[in-house]
Amino acid sequence: DFRVPKEKQQTNPKTKGTTAIQFILTSNITIHTLDILETAFVNIFSCKDYNTELLEEFTVMFFGSSNHRTIVIERGV
Numbered sequence: 001d002f003r004v005p006k007e008k009q010q011t012n013p014k015t016k017g018t019t020a021i022q023f024i025l026t027s028n029i030t031i032h033t034l035d036i037l038e039t040a041f042v043n044i045f046s047c048k049d050y051n052t053e054l055l056e057e058f059t060v061m062f063f064g065s066s067n068h069r070t071i072v073i074e075r076g077v
Helices: 052-063
Strands: 019-025 027-034 038-046
Touching: 038 052
Parallel strands: none
Antiparallel strands: 019 027, 027 038
């Protein structure tokens, strides 16, 4: 809640967190964290094929996750 008046800041653990988006040509990576709940949601969207298992391993290691779930949705062209 950068530069948001205190009375308008998010304090509910279900909504307080940080969201970031990284655009990569026609793809993107989105992350939303829930600070108090120590939870992160990561979405990786790509028009190109990539190794989902390798990416899952890296993401789990990077965030130090002890509990995670992966859902892979294949895009039709």
